[in-house]
Amino acid sequence: MGILSAACEYAIRAMLYLEAHAGGESVPVAVIARETGISHPFLSKIVRQLVERGLLDSARGPGGGVRLARPARSITLLDIIAAIDGLHFATGCALGFPECDDDAPCPIHPYWRSLREQVMRMFAKKSLSVFAREISAKMKKLERQRKTGASPKARKGGRGQ
């Protein structure tokens, strides 16, 4: 995929759903799967890992399901990524040189290292609650734009892709 595995992307989407649509209540995995479009059996496996790592609590039986184990404010995207993918995206040489490390760096090593750190910071800075709020705000904005018919497509620079 991109920089994250499919499983990790699903984990983020599922936890985001919990923050946005459950008010701290337990939600069955089957419901999250249906609402997010992720396959139930696969999401089930991912959720199990999130429970193991202490990011989710689970309860069986009627009225059960899963919910955030901590306040959404204290859970960052990096927490989720670390739980599912680990942090290897933050290590190693961009070009795979076996001999390349901080003591004998390849020529792009310092650039790469700085970029990796920026990525880490980007993920570490976003808590689930902030992220969910930003998404819902964005949704509302799009809604307004659709109503007024104003298209924001024309933008300066022409670099848009």
Next chain:
Amino acid sequence: MGILSAACEYAIRAMLYLEAHAGGESVPVAVIARETGISHPFLSKIVRQLVERGLLDSARGPGGGVRLARPARSITLLDIIAAIDGLHFATGCALGFPECDDDAPCPIHPYWRSLREQVMRMFAKKSLSVFAREISAKMKKLERQRKTGASPKARKGGRGQ
């Protein structure tokens, strides 16, 4: 792997070898494989793609092999990456949201886009000749350090790892 596939990393190492150790002469893939530690059959497949994309020229028979198709000065790391992996690492949403694009971006989209562009620029700025020169200079420097016994490990900032 990291951001690049194994095949792509091998392609870069192979072309770097050609620039550093062949003076525009053809080198058999078997030799490149032996010198770089890459498996011959696999490298063979990769080299074929590089020939197809016009980055390498190939010649069969005794005295044959492959060589750079253009001056090393005009071949960038991005050229090689585009030939083997394509440029998908430069597109798409970091979190895999299907609905996320430049018109309806997810909250980390602008950060992500800027980081991707920095990565692109980093790879596009390095030509094979510059890269090879920087590596050989680094090698010599290490050589000198080993002789004098001076360890460069102590560095200001203490962030070193």
Next chain:
DNA sequence: AAATTTGTGGACAATAGAGTCCGTTGTCTG
């Protein structure tokens, strides 16, 4: 207690990337 709901866990299948094997084709040398 029985039935229903829900997570748990393991076995399995499908896919893609990584890596191997080998026969074929073209080219050079003697």
Next chain:
DNA sequence: CAGACAACGGACTCTATTGTCCACAAATTT
């Protein structure tokens, strides 16, 4: 022409990821 050299190309294996299926265990309701 014969033989060696080396790229070409396809078929194959191995492995990790992705995704599916099903039996089971716990909790809740009646």
